[in-house]
Structures are given as structure tokens and as C-alpha cells.
Amino acid sequence: MTEMPGMVRTVLGDIPPEHLGVCDAHDHLFLRSPMLPGQELDDPAAALGELTAFAAAGGNAVAQWTPWGMGRRMADLPELSRRSGTHIVAATGLHQARHYDAAELARLRDSLAEMFVHELTEAETRAGMIKVAGAFHHLDHHTRHVMAAAAHAHHATDAPIGIHLEGGTAALDALDVLCGTHGVAPHRVLLGHVHRFPDPAIHRQAAETGAFLVFDGPSRAHHGTDWRLMDSLAALVDAGHAHQVLLGGDTVTANARSTADGPGMSFLLTGLRPRVERELGADVATAIFVRNPARAFAVNWRDTLH
Numbered sequence: 001m002t003e004m005p006g007m008v009r010t011v012l013g014d015i016p017p018e019h020l021g022v023c024d025a026h027d028h029l030f031l032r033s034p035m036l037p038g039q040e041l042d043d044p045a046a047a048l049g050e051l052t053a054f055a056a057a058g059g060n061a062v063a064q065w066t067p068w069g070m071g072r073r074m075a076d077l078p079e080l081s082r083r084s085g086t087h088i089v090a091a092t093g094l095h096q097a098r099h100y101d102a103a104e105l106a107r108l109r110d111s112l113a114e115m116f117v118h119e120l121t122e123a124e125t126r127a128g129m130i131k132v133a134g135a136f137h138h139l140d141h142h143t144r145h146v147m148a149a150a151a152h153a154h155h156a157t158d159a160p161i162g163i164h165l166e167g168g169t170a171a172l173d174a175l176d177v178l179c180g181t182h183g184v185a186p187h188r189v190l191l192g193h194v195h196r197f198p199d200p201a202i203h204r205q206a207a208e209t210g211a212f213l214v215f216d217g218p219s220r221a222h223h224g225t226d227w228r229l230m231d232s233l234a235a236l237v238d239a240g241h242a243h244q245v246l247l248g249g250d251t252v253t254a255n256a257r258s259t260a261d262g263p264g265m266s267f268l269l270t271g272l273r274p275r276v277e278r279e280l281g282a283d284v285a286t287a288i289f290v291r292n293p294a295r296a297f298a299v300n301w302r303d304t305l306h
């Protein structure tokens with residue numbers, strides 16, 4: 001079966017995947033959580049500064065994985081996209097339960113799938129992906145419930161599902177639930193934070209299903225595994241999975257921006273891309289930064305006719 005290339009849903013509308021360009025496949029312009037007190041990313045001017053620096057380094061697009069209820073400032077994204085000249089893909093979905101008020105979660109519990117579909121297809125500024133989150137080496141009740149809703153929304157829209165894997169763990173469990181139980185095609189699943197658990201056998205097993213593996217860092221909070229990044233990428237490339245690897249900056253605090261203490265979004269292009277080019281070749285670099293994100297975020301939207 002040949003699949004149509006689909007369209008990438010950005011905050012300014014749908015674009016053909018080949019227009020996406022050089023992409024930071026997992027990052028945050030805005031983020032707020034009770035788990036990160038005093039570290040909120042909530043300043044549109046600072047977000048514009050970071051995006052502008054990224055664009056100056058050659059960046060064309062960013063996927064913001066901030067889900068519902070975590071200060072993603074959806075209404076600010078179109079203007080930021082216009083002013084910086086970068087495409088922005090926004091997210092719906094839900095993070096782990098600890099990032100929310102329990103009463104609010106309880107209220108939403110039975111309408112999650114409906115809310116995700118609304119945000120993907122009807123909201124004024126639309127999301128282009130669904131974010132879910134696992135737990136450390138397991139999937140808890142909340143995760144399973146959110147994954148079921150995400151799978152439902154995926155089947156209704158074809159939107160990709162990006163997973164925050166806690167410490168990079170439980171990748172195979174997440175694939176088992178989403179793809180095994182709920183019938184999501186593996187290539188519609190983006191496994192986030194896999195660099196935080198650099199087990200080559202797990203990476204390879206996950207890649208063999210057809211899922212995308214998102215190496216999103218380097219991150220100040222998780223730098224302990226940064227030095228394994230190139231080995232992890234090389235192992236996947238050697239095993240024939242270069243077309244399933246994505247890179248992102250995953251900037252989660254104001255301090256970690258390139259306009260503050262760094263490394264921020266632009267380091268992906270000033271620091272990591274030259275290394276990928278040197279060690280794995282220019283074609284692999286183009287796959288990771290351009291071709292793979294174009295495929296990962298291209299969707300055969302079921303709500304509209306193009």
C-alpha cells in the first residue's frame with residue numbers, strides 16, 4: 001500500500017512535508033509545571049529570541065511537545081512563527097499525572113479523546129501531534145488511560161503520537177500498548193528521550209518495529225548520557241535505521257536557552273549537526289534533520305480534503 005505524503009499541521013496551517021526544512025523535532029518554547037517551580041518558560045519575547053537564534057543557525061522548524069495544561073501558550077505561537085520565519089508544530093495530549101491538579105484531571109478523564117481531536121482539527125490554533133508520557137520502567141494507570149485516548153484521537157485524525165519516556169525507559173511497553181493493544185501503526189509513534197537510557201539492544205528492538213526514535217537533548221538535567229549519543233546514532237545507522245532517527249533540543253528551562261546559559265535550540269545545528277555530518281555523513285545528517293521529521297510529522301488528515 002502506498003501512503004500519501006500527507007501534510008504537516010503547523011500553527012499557521014498545513015504545509016507539504018518538503019517545506020518543513022531543518023527541524024528540531026522535540027523542543028519547548030513554553031512550559032509550566034508544578035514540578036519545575038521558578039523555571040517556567042512563559043516569556044514570548046524570550047521564546048522569539050531563542051527561535052530567532054535557531055533560525056540564524058539554519059533552523060526552519062520546531063515541534064513543541066508541550067501538551068495541554070502546561071502553559072503552552074497556543075495563542076502566541078502563530079505570531080512567533082510569523083516573526084521568526086520558522087514553522088511550529090504544536091501538541092495536544094497530556095503529560096504524567098503529577099504535572100496536573102488531580103481534580104482537573106478527574107474532570108477531564110472521560111473526554112480526553114474528544115479534547116485531543118478538537119485541538120487537532122477544530123481549535124483556532126491547531127496541534128499537529130499528540131503527546132503522552134510513560135512512567136519509570138513501567139506504564140501506570142494514568143499513562144494507559146491517556147494512551148488509549150491518544151490512540152483513539154490518532155485513529156480519528158492520523159496524527160502522530162510523541163511519547164515522553166521517563167528516563168528513556170519502557171519504550172517497548174509503550175509500543176506494546178499503543179501498537180499492540182490499540183492498533184497504532186509503529187511509524188506513527190515517536191519515542192522521546194531514548195538517549196536517557198542508552199541501551200543499544202532496546203534501541204534496536206524499538207527501531208525494528210518501525211517507530212521513530214527521538215534523541216532529544218543535550219539537556220542540562222540529563223547530561224549524564226550525552227556522551228553516548230553518537231554511539232547510539234551510529235549503532236542505529238549501522239543497523240539500517242537512519243530513516244527513523246530524530247534529534248531535538250528539549251529545552252525545558254529558561255536557563256537552558258541559547259540566549260541564556262545554553263545550549264538551547266541552536267546547539268543542535270552549531271554543535272550536533274557538524275558532528276553527525278563528520279561521523280555519520282552528510283546524507284545521514286540530512287535524513288535526521290530534514291527528511292525524517294518531514295515523514296514523522298506528515299499526516300493524512302482525516303478532517304479535511306486537500
Ligand SMILES: [Zn+2]
Pocket residue numbers: 026027028065250252
Ligand atoms: Zn520535552
